[in-house]
Amino acid sequence: MLMFDAHLDLALNAVDWNRDLRSSVDDIRAQELSLEMTQKGRGRGTLSLPELREAGMGICLTTLLARQEKEINHEMGWLTPQTCYAMAHAHLAYYRAMEREGWMRMLTTREDLADHFVAYRADPEKTPLGFILTMEGADPVLTPDTIEEFYQHGLRAIGLTHYGANRYGGGTRCEVGLALDAIPLLKNIERLGMTVDVTHLSDVAFWQLLDHFGGPIHASHQNSRRLSSWQRQFSDEQYQAVIDRGGVIGIAFDVIMLQHGYVRGLTPPQMTIERAVENIDLVCQLAGNTKHVGIGTDLDGGYGNEQTPTDLNRYTDLSRILPPLLEKRGYSAEDISMILHGNWMRFFGDVLPSKL
Numbered sequence: 001m002l003m004f005d006a007h008l009d010l011a012l013n014a015v016d017w018n019r020d021l022r023s024s025v026d027d028i029r030a031q032e033l034s035l036e037m038t039q040k041g042r043g044r045g046t047l048s049l050p051e052l053r054e055a056g057m058g059i060c061l062t063t064l065l066a067r068q069e070k071e072i073n074h075e076m077g078w079l080t081p082q083t084c085y086a087m088a089h090a091h092l093a094y095y096r097a098m099e100r101e102g103w104m105r106m107l108t109t110r111e112d113l114a115d116h117f118v119a120y121r122a123d124p125e126k127t128p129l130g131f132i133l134t135m136e137g138a139d140p141v142l143t144p145d146t147i148e149e150f151y152q153h154g155l156r157a158i159g160l161t162h163y164g165a166n167r168y169g170g171g172t173r174c175e176v177g178l179a180l181d182a183i184p185l186l187k188n189i190e191r192l193g194m195t196v197d198v199t200h201l202s203d204v205a206f207w208q209l210l211d212h213f214g215g216p217i218h219a220s221h222q223n224s225r226r227l228s229s230w231q232r233q234f235s236d237e238q239y240q241a242v243i244d245r246g247g248v249i250g251i252a253f254d255v256i257m258l259q260h261g262y263v264r265g266l267t268p269p270q271m272t273i274e275r276a277v278e279n280i281d282l283v284c285q286l287a288g289n290t291k292h293v294g295i296g297t298d299l300d301g302g303y304g305n306e307q308t309p310t311d312l313n314r315y316t317d318l319s320r321i322l323p324p325l326l327e328k329r330g331y332s333a334e335d336i337s338m339i340l341h342g343n344w345m346r347f348f349g350d351v352l353p354s355k356l
Contacts (some may be wrong), residue, residue, distance in 0.1 A: 002120060002320060004341035005060040006250035006296035007199075007221040009136070011091030012065050013045070013300055016076065021049045024232040040265065044082050044304025048316040049103050049318070052129060055319040059107070059130040061220060061296075062095070064088040065299060067162045076302060078151065081142055081167070090142035092153055095131070104129045108154045110352040117345065126225045132348060134197060135205040137162030137171070144185035151192050157218070158189060159197035161205065166222065170202035171210075172232050177204040180344065182185075183212055185283045190215040195351045198222070203231065206238060210245070216351050217245050221252035221296035225284050227275065239283060243292045250296020251279045254319065255307050257298075264307065272311045273318070277325045280339060290335045294344045295322075307322065 015017045025048050033043040052060075066087035069077025071337055078084045098104040099338060105128040107113045116130040121191050134157035141147050145160070160182060161171030168185060170176025186209065195216040198206055210217070221259050225233040234249075236244075253276055254264050255269040262269070283293040297318065305313050312323060326336045 001056055001319070001323060001337065002059070002117075002206075002341045003055065003057040003125075004294060004344040006248070006294055006344055007134075007136075007298050007301070008060045008062045009046070009065055009227050010060075010062040010131075010303045011078065011094045012063065012076070012302070013047075013160070014094050015087075015090050017041075019045065019048075020334070021047075021098075023048055023050070023172060025051045033082065033098060037110075040306070041300070041302065041304035044306050046299045046305050046308065046312070049098075051315045051336075053124070054185065055316045056124065057128065057129070057315065057319070058124060059113075059344070060132070061134045061157060062131045062136055063136045064091045064140060065136045065162075066091070066140050066303070067137050068166055078139075081139060084139040084216075085146075085159075087141055088135065088150075092133075095133070097351055099128075102128055104131055106154050107348075108156060108352065109355045111355050113345070113348055113352055119169075132156050132352070134158060137200070138168045138185065139166050139209065141217055144181055144188055147185060147188045147194075151194065155194070155335075157195045157197055157220075159200055159220070160209070161202070162200050164354060165202075169205040171200045171205070172202070175202050175231075177202070178208045178212065182209075187215070188215045193351070193353055193355070198238075198247075200232075203235075203238075205216040206241075210241060216347075218243060218247045218347060219249045219252075219296075221250050221298040221301075222255075223252050223257035223276075224279050226282060227279055228257050228262070235255060237287060239286050242315050243287045245282075246347075248292055248294050248343045249283050250294050250344075251276050251283070252296055253305065253308055254298050254301065258309065264303075265315075267329070269310050270310065272309045273321050274325055275284060275309065277322070277329060282325070290331070291343055292337050293339055295340065 016205040066084040164174040
């Protein structure tokens, strides 16, 4: 069955981590182990482009991710906005290179999305991975007007913050609200018809954004605070706010968002994919239907299978295990189809502009 993943960091893997995503997962792991790489995630990656194809993952949102850091102490961080801007363009260049080779296809309009869906259904083995370009954290947006430039490059979704506070507001692990520059940026995003990803906002920034932004919102990889009770996750009230605005919520498969009390590098994963299904259930119960939940795995988002459910060794495990678990819980074939791709297809079919 076709899968639509609302959050992957493919360029981060390819550019920042210097992985050849055209290779198999086994080959990437073997190369990193042979080089005696010991950093978190090395030798334990879960995805590559052939792996995604085998899993039936035909459409995704994939990121431009370059986070500004006050200190040079993080492999995903950059010291200045200008460097963040440059790294975002490096990620964009990677996607364009993959398009030239026929591995990927950027989807910028609703016609692109519909055409790709038909092509993938007809021949999944030969159809490139379709992707909608998103930005995780707006650090590369030098000024509120710079969003226009990224839109022209194909950007159709954006989250303002990531970890900590940036020039546009507060994110995960802080309780800072929106910054002044966020207001004109949000106005420009709304004018362009883009969707805002409300994942990684602080609680106060989340509610302020809803007050200042009238356009579409979604949560690309956002699990429940009921299951893992810390600020990275959403409360029921936040879930309900996204549902009430017509948004879709992607369930992530990072154990830190599924297992209460998990500490990176210290706590062994104990949850299985069943825990993510519990989170899907929770969203459906709040919504009263299956129309507002999908997947946004965040797999290989700076970690490997040392930080995934115990039964998820590689991406194809997800497509093998998740549908039967949903069926076992009483979801119909139509419901499962909506969760795995249909809800995101509907949402972005409305958000993306028409060529006409």
